[in-house]
Amino acid sequence: MIAMVDCNSFYASCEQVFRPDLWGKPVVVLSNNDGCIIAANTEAKALTHIAMFEPVFKIKDVLIKNKVIFFSSNYTLYGEMSQRVMNILGDFSPSVEVYSIDEAFVDVLGVTENLDAYGTKIKERIFKYTGLPVGVGIAPTKVLAKLANKMAKKIPDTNHVFIIDTEEKRLQALRWAKTKDVWGLGRKHVQRLEKINVFSAYQFTQVPLQWVRKEMTVVGERLWRELRGESCIEFATMPKPKKAIGTAKSFGIKLPDLERIEEACAYYISEVAEVLRAQNSCATYVQVFVMTNYHSNVDKQYSNSKTVTMPIPTNDTFALIKEARKALHLIYKPGYRYKKVGVNLTGLIPQEYVQGNLFLPSKLNDKNLIRTFDMLNNKYGKSTVASAMTGTRMGEWELIKKERSKRYTTQWRELLKI
């Protein structure tokens, strides 16, 4: 059996854990630069008259009038709270597949006790240790576990735990779920099914397999089988290394001069290079792009990108910054107010497969440098040591995060005071 554990309104819940005064109140979390709402708790979602997906500046007054509390996103806090939840799950089973920041599949195959009690125990322990509410669904396959989890959340008398352990409950779940509730059934497939009058998950499982195979390929077939109780989506406890790593953020203000953009670019390269080293890969290509603000009707518009090939695939921050800088110089044009710079590292290969270049000396010393660099930053905190290219004027291009909460769990200076 597989358990799917999913935190309720994760970002908003993380904020509320440290602010008991906000329990029961509508809370939303905003995207980078406070552009739009990316998460809302149940109380906020209940305010259906507010167009939650509008840009924040358009609805700010309505939010304030309705006493909605808003936070800038605090990914340091969310990431660390997520880690806590995953660690607790690790106490329950040796196989935990972290599926996203706030959900995980847990293999509960060996559990002999009553599964309802077991699911409740998971839920209660996470709440006791972290203050985060979760829903737990347990079923024989991943797709059914996802569905059970949805039912645990949506059906009030489940108490946030739903188990599909009998044929009767499987059918109950399938009849309850619409096709769009099935994990992995995309909009196109849902529409295709509607054309043949299939609206519920149950109806989907009654469609002949030949039709599913022909119209929905192997993806559809897998879902069809999983819903019928036949497990065919593997458990992946090791995250797959990423194939490309990138980051692009809007500046807090629009920047005209190359120097500041270079600093931001170097900073982003440092961030992604760290991720690269953490997964033991090297990048073959570096892409840099710049753009102005397309929503502005007073500024001249321009955007461009450039990809360069590394002489030897690398994860060395300094080597990558050097090439990224060259690329940036090629695409930067003066006279524009830039809103965003972004970097992408692609052509990722495992570190041990990197081939040297006959015409270039191998630089063993650099490896020691970067190892020391990582060690210092791990020990003393992010950006303790950095490439000088990242500059010291971060405040000028850094994201606007007006309403960010404290980093309660990772900064001594920001500990919760009682």
Ligand SMILES: [Mg+2]
């Ligand atoms: Mg969730």
